[in-house]
Amino acid sequence: MTGRPTLTQRRRDATRLEIARTAAALFAEQGAEATTAEEIAAAAGISLRTFYRYFSVKEDAVAPLLAAGGQRWVDLLAESPAELPLREALERSAVESLTPADDGAVEAMHWTRSLLRDPRLDGTWQRVHSASEERLRSVLADRCPEGADPLEIRLAAAAATAAIRVALEQWAASEAPVTGPGSPQDLGARCMRELTAGLRLWGRTAEAWPHGRSRTAADQLPPSSR
Amino acid sequence: MTGRPTLTQRRRDATRLEIARTAAALFAEQGAEATTAEEIAAAAGISLRTFYRYFSVKEDAVAPLLAAGGQRWVDLLAESPAELPLREALERSAVESLTPADDGAVEAMHWTRSLLRDPRLDGTWQRVHSASEERLRSVLADRCPEGADPLEIRLAAAAATAAIRVALEQWAASEAPVTGPGSPQDLGARCMRELTAGLRLWGRTAEAWPHGRSRTAADQLPPSSR
DNA sequence: CGCCTGGATGGCACGTTGTGCCAATAAGGC
DNA sequence: GCCTTATTGGCACAACGTGCCATCCAGGCG
Numbered sequence: 001m002t003g004r005p006t007l008t009q010r011r012r013d014a015t016r017l018e019i020a021r022t023a024a025a026l027f028a029e030q031g032a033e034a035t036t037a038e039e040i041a042a043a044a045g046i047s048l049r050t051f052y053r054y055f056s057v058k059e060d061a062v063a064p065l066l067a068a069g070g071q072r073w074v075d076l077l078a079e080s081p082a083e084l085p086l087r088e089a090l091e092r093s094a095v096e097s098l099t100p101a102d103d104g105a106v107e108a109m110h111w112t113r114s115l116l117r118d119p120r121l122d123g124t125w126q127r128v129h130s131a132s133e134e135r136l137r138s139v140l141a142d143r144c145p146e147g148a149d150p151l152e153i154r155l156a157a158a159a160a161t162a163a164i165r166v167a168l169e170q171w172a173a174s175e176a177p178v179t180g181p182g183s184p185q186d187l188g189a190r191c192m193r194e195l196t197a198g199l200r201l202w203g204r205t206a207e208a209w210p211h212g213r214s215r216t217a218a219d220q221l222p223p224s225s226r
Numbered sequence: 227m228t229g230r231p232t233l234t235q236r237r238r239d240a241t242r243l244e245i246a247r248t249a250a251a252l253f254a255e256q257g258a259e260a261t262t263a264e265e266i267a268a269a270a271g272i273s274l275r276t277f278y279r280y281f282s283v284k285e286d287a288v289a290p291l292l293a294a295g296g297q298r299w300v301d302l303l304a305e306s307p308a309e310l311p312l313r314e315a316l317e318r319s320a321v322e323s324l325t326p327a328d329d330g331a332v333e334a335m336h337w338t339r340s341l342l343r344d345p346r347l348d349g350t351w352q353r354v355h356s357a358s359e360e361r362l363r364s365v366l367a368d369r370c371p372e373g374a375d376p377l378e379i380r381l382a383a384a385a386a387t388a389a390i391r392v393a394l395e396q397w398a399a400s401e402a403p404v405t406g407p408g409s410p411q412d413l414g415a416r417c418m419r420e421l422t423a424g425l426r427l428w429g430r431t432a433e434a435w436p437h438g439r440s441r442t443a444a445d446q447l448p449p450s451s452r
Numbered sequence: 453c454g455c456c457t458g459g460a461t462g463g464c465a466c467g468t469t470g471t472g473c474c475a476a477t478a479a480g481g482c
Numbered sequence: 483g484c485c486t487t488a489t490t491g492g493c494a495c496a497a498c499g500t501g502c503c504a505t506c507c508a509g510g511c512g
Binding site for chain 1 (some may be wrong): 348349352353356377378380381384385388389391392396413416417420421422423424425426
């Protein structure tokens with residue numbers, strides 16, 4: 001029942017991604033404002049009408065690219081061992097998802113940077129995070145099975161999502177490289193630690209969480225840049 | 227130099243607000259999707275062209291209304307006494323700005339609720355908070371004059387803004403009244419406390435902040451509803 | 453009083469966005 | 483090979499948002 005998606009569905013996803021890459025290249029080159037939907041469609045080899053069957057808003061054409069990282073993040077979190085304290089699992093998966101695994105990932109981050117600098121894509125960026133936050137909420141809810149306060153779960157999800165968002169926006173606005181001080185995983189770890197430090201949710205799901213400063217995933221990184 | 231704005235400017239603002247109210251009524255009644263810009267313009271007694279001189283996007287016509295609360299919030303914070311610990315000042319002004327002062331404010335909150343339920347106005351809502359966060363950042367920066375870490379200021383602003391946003395969204399999605407348990411100020415106080423609990427920024431600006439649970443503005447409210 | 457300058461307004465044309473509808477076509481299961 | 487289903491393209495169309503120009507109105511000046 002929860003098997004792999006149907007063939008046609010996977011073909012749709014592939015097309016979707018191809019359009020996304022085409023759109024990202026055009027947006028990065030000449031800006032989203034100056035790029036018409038027809039242009040994207042032509043470059044992707046489809047008709048305008050078909051383009052709007054894949055994306056209801058022109059700017060959303062790059063959403064699959066912007067969302068990929070966040071998707072990976074909550075997937076990693078969902079897979080992470082249940083014994084791991086939630087807060088640490090959150091930070092580890094965030095750092096890992098922000099660390100480029102191969103050359104393709106590095107290139108993706110450079111695209112992300114130019115897209116984030118385009119004010120016209122703000123709305124799409126926000127929508128991506130909104131969707132990410134929702135997915136995160138259900139994963140968090142799974143890990144706190146008993147009657148955890150839904151508001152606290154929501155706050156935790158909001159805080160964690162905000163951490164990622166701020167980290168990436170900060171990085172995109174800077175000229176920092178994709179690794180090392182000022183990189184997404186560096187900023188991500190710092191933001192995540194600060195924003196999730198005071199949340200009550202953790203104590204209830206993992207009493208073992210130490211009170212003192214503990215070794216977390218980000219400590220494996222080079223020292224931060226402040 | 228920083229005197230009151232020019233006469234024409236104030237007339238512009240008045241017109242702006244009038245259009246906003248007109249648009250809000252129409253959006254609340256029939257949804258933003260089904261409301262055309264021409265309709266709003268006609269109802270406000272102006273031409274379509276003039277409408278687009280006041281708002282560059284149709285949905286933004288209600289932004290002045292949605293932004294009023296946040297504006298009040300950071301204004302209150304800016305005025306609050308400097309001796310007050312920052313975190314407490316933040317929470318107090320938030321609670322105060324979320325408490326309806328008169329019948330007009332109550333009505334405004336009901337409008338806000340219907341507007342927040344309209345998915346088409348999501349973008350505007352996000353933009354309003356984005357602007358609010360930016361204003362908050364400069365107010366926070368003023369209160370932490372020496373070389374405070376800009377990233378921490380930004381995180382504090384993001385956390386506080388997220389608290390307000392979540393509180394209002396939660397309330398709008400519920401059927402809770404405008405005062406008492408589940409009300410914006412109730413939720414706002416809870417969200418603000420949790421999300422700002424762990425931030426490092428506070429300790430540096432107000433060493434006097436007690437570590438134990440302290441009496442804050444929200445304790446004057448009826449018990450929360452969980 | 454007439455003149456003139458600057459800002460707000462309205463009307464119009466135009467390119468673009470996004471959608472409903474229908475016919476053509478390709479894909480996948482039997 | 484057939485049949486069902488989904489995808490695609492073309493077309494028309496309402497709505498969006500902007501550039502351009504003509505008009506109107508307030509207020510300062512000779």
